[in-house]
Amino acid sequence: MILANALFGAWLLSAAPTAMADTCQGPIDHPGEAFSYVQPINTTILSPYGHSPASLPSPNMTGNGGWELALLKAKQFVNTLTVEEKSWMATGQPGPCVGNVLPIPRLNFSGLCLQNGPQCVQQGDYSSVFVSSVSAAASWDRQLLYDRARALAEEHKAKGSHVILGPVGGPLGRSPYNSRTWEGFAADPYLTGVCMEETINGIQDAGVQANAKHLIANEQETQRNPTFAPDANETTYIQDSVSSNIDDRTLHEIYMWPFANAVRAKVASAMCAYNRLNGSHSCQNSYLLNHILKGELGFQGYVMSDWGATHSGVASIDSGMDMTMPGGFTLYGAFWTDGSYFGGNLTRAIQNGTIEMSRLDDMIMRIMTPYFWLGQEKNFPSVDASVGPLNYDSPPDTWLYDWKFTGQSNRDVRSDHNDMIREHGAASTVLLKNERNALPLRKPGNIVIAGNDAGPPMQGPSLRADFEYGVLAGSIGSGSCRFSHLSTPLEAINARARKDGSLVQSFLNNTLLTTTELTWPLWNPQQPDVCLVFLKSFTGEGEDRTSLELDWDGNAVAEAVASHCNNTVIITNSGGANVMPFADHPNVTAILAQHYAGEETGNAIVDVLYGDVNPSAKLPYVIAYNESDYNAPLTTAVYSNGTYDWQSWFDEGLEVGYRYFDAHNISVRYEFGFGLSYTTFNLKDLKPKCSAPSKLTALPAKRPTEPGGNPALWETVYTLEAEVSNIGDVDGFAVPQLYVEFPSSTPTGTPPSQLRGFDKVWLPAGKKRTVTFELMRRDVSHWDVTAQDWRIPVGSFTFKAGFSSRDFRAKYDVTLIKA
């Protein structure tokens, strides 16, 4: 998705008419016409990833799996449309929302409003800012994920959004330098898959369509779009977007995995990504869209382009893309473009037989079936007039259609969601270090607050240009939010301290805190009971991170304060991983990673600091000792001028995140799944609930495809249980986790531990309970590239249960398939 408020490079231009179609994508040559920008691919350079194999034609939807009735309604609707209406339904238009499908008044069809984003109603005044997706993932709490999504969708619906452009299943976080990890969930396909499913269920149960994005392997921002020469209105192609080159097994077991969960949750739509996959643009990669998404996974909804990710008409349509966004007649940055590969060109292509009418009908049925399935034709709230002027993608002066607004404007859609957001903010704060009983605080008499992340933003809470001052509770880009209110740590701690009668002194200027001229200690009296240091990393769409250090010299601020305060607590607000050298400082007694925690960030951190909430969140990625310890660096430059030279080789295969650190025995500062509590838990007696099934076959029985693929993959084949106990003296949530070590017969490259189950359970002090881990067929299978199916390998599995990816308390060995 594009940035709402800033011009970040070439996406603006990527719909320019000189873009080419991939030659491998089937019948796409129509010389001299709009669809004919075909350039030869130099296979010497690209081999073996010259392009994805063609997979044509695009499968028709069937309605299988619960959409049968809605499909009938969609068919009837399509039968009443003219070809022009059909073409424009597949083509966006400037209008009040980020994406708009035109109304058809004669059919009482009010059009479709597609809105950002995964954390809020981006264009919503009087709306809430929820915890970011990475925060939600860190909670490891299915109910939290569902509740958050449902409340978010209720607000969207009340503002008139039919479609939420989220959740984000990619970037997955192959590299911690990716700047959109906060919009996604976890650097692990299993956890991300669960998060996708819960979020989609929450959104769609509220009657709003979800959109699984970005398909696929959009793992870096650098060169995510083609670059153009700054001449001839920047229409000359210099270099194409980066190609993520991924082998078949890795695609299935890592990057596609969470999208399979999304499809299984009956997600209404999927968004094809900016980057190429194996040399072919994601939005015209027929192998990806036709073969894998619509074929293998049985996806029944529609594929829409990321904003400006369409590079062809016929090629994209034949390859399985169903809707182009933002579509026609759109203001691109500084100038207008009046063209769309779809729209009128699509009508002409139908009329002259280049595209079959049945393909266009399938596109519209895919778009309208979720609409009817969710009952959006009945009493759906009108688009709130107030969203239009807040729309930076197509502001009102770009509108061509005379959009009519009914109903109240500036609707307050917040309800009492702030209570939930505060709870979620605390539930998603990860306690990484806690020594000398630093936390929870016990009515400290003398508090120092330090760091530029503690106070209010100095340039307003939304869409700021400069993020130096103020707590980071969200970020920029299509996932950005408009805060209606923001609880800052400074304000929340002061309020709490006033109740306790504590003294509070604050020092919010990082530059000042790190100058040498300063006379330390700054505070008086000289020994504070606690120094709370708020630091941050700014990460946002469009520009990858170049460092994993805290920004604005955060590490130096931590060191400076800690060298004068023997009880220094560091709190970070970051979009993903930071290296934390200060963790070794003896005066740093506690560390909390809060990520981007939404509008109640200040109150939420007070709840954790003061022990009103016992922390229970766990890292959804690895914190390494050194930046250089991470693998899979981004492709940040190419040293040749060829059009297709931007290649990102996913040669690490399955060794993504903790899988890599484990495979190479690299010690880490804080491992995936790690997070402390104010109490202590134990886990023991991992054992099967019932004996291993005797009739299990290595390959699943072939059954008709449903959303998610072969339904046999989602069936429980084996269940383990373990006993978890709270052996400390504080009530709290435990997060028992189950990892699998595959048998030695599994093809090489299989990581030593892979998450395959988790639960979040409430345990009062001194209590114990049994937790169960249900393993589905997919969980104990690997993708067999020869069989093109999921295979349970022969030999002995080791299941490992505990409280992180490196803290196993019990193991169990079992053979599911005998040699």
Ligand SMILES: *[C@@H]1O[C@H](CO)[C@@H](O)[C@H](O)[C@H]1NC(C)=O
């Ligand atoms: C393709 O790339 C190779 C390697 O860079 C080069 O030697 C060859 O001339 C190129 N072929 C064409 C047709 O450009």
Ligand SMILES: *[C@@H]1O[C@H](CO)[C@@H](O)[C@H](O)[C@H]1NC(C)=O
């Ligand atoms: C990408 O190329 C690799 C290597 O040839 C192949 O294993 C994989 O199936 C391809 N995937 C797609 C989607 O083209």
Ligand SMILES: *[C@@H]1O[C@H](CO)[C@@H](O)[C@H](O)[C@H]1NC(C)=O
């Ligand atoms: C889709 O259905 C139409 C009939 O409605 C049929 O003509 C066409 O061949 C089908 N396409 C595919 C790919 O099965």
Ligand SMILES: *[C@@H]1O[C@H](CO)[C@@H](O)[C@H](O)[C@H]1NC(C)=O
């Ligand atoms: C549109 O709505 C009007 C008023 O409710 C109704 O009379 C008319 O039949 C509807 N038309 C269609 C095509 O549904």
Ligand SMILES: *[C@@H]1O[C@H](CO)[C@@H](O)[C@H](O)[C@H]1NC(C)=O
């Ligand atoms: C650039 O765009 C402007 C405005 O649309 C147009 O007048 C001009 O001819 C264009 N120049 C080129 C070189 O395409």
Ligand SMILES: *[C@@H]1O[C@H](CO)[C@@H](O)[C@H](O)[C@H]1NC(C)=O
């Ligand atoms: C068809 O596509 C061409 C090339 O992108 C563009 O110039 C033209 O405006 C398009 N026509 C319509 C009706 O969108």
Ligand SMILES: *[C@@H]1O[C@H](CO)[C@@H](O)[C@H](O)[C@H]1NC(C)=O
């Ligand atoms: C059909 O129309 C499309 C869109 O205008 C054009 O690209 C294509 O060349 C036309 N094909 C024929 C055979 O006329």
Ligand SMILES: *[C@@H]1O[C@H](CO)[C@@H](O)[C@H](O)[C@H]1NC(C)=O
């Ligand atoms: C922060 O401190 C530096 C160094 O003393 C100073 O130059 C700067 O103006 C201060 N910033 C603000 C916002 O006060």
Ligand SMILES: *[C@@H]1O[C@H](CO)[C@@H](O)[C@H](O)[C@H]1NC(C)=O
């Ligand atoms: C820890 O803080 C105390 C002040 O409370 C200071 O005297 C001491 O030097 C600090 N230790 C280190 C290692 O900086």
Ligand SMILES: *[C@@H]1O[C@H](CO)[C@@H](O)[C@H](O)[C@H]1NC(C)=O
């Ligand atoms: C910090 O130092 C003071 C004495 O100056 C001591 O009373 C206090 O316990 C120390 N705090 C910690 C957390 O070690």
Ligand SMILES: *[C@@H]1O[C@H](CO)[C@@H](O)[C@H](O)[C@H]1NC(C)=O
């Ligand atoms: C981190 O990297 C530095 C420089 O390469 C090295 O000296 C240090 O030992 C590394 N630390 C750890 C814990 O690996």
Ligand SMILES: *[C@@H]1O[C@H](CO)[C@@H](O)[C@H](O)[C@H]1NC(C)=O
């Ligand atoms: C790329 O092209 C530029 C301009 O023609 C040239 O100066 C540069 O040397 C080229 N770089 C490479 C690596 O070929």
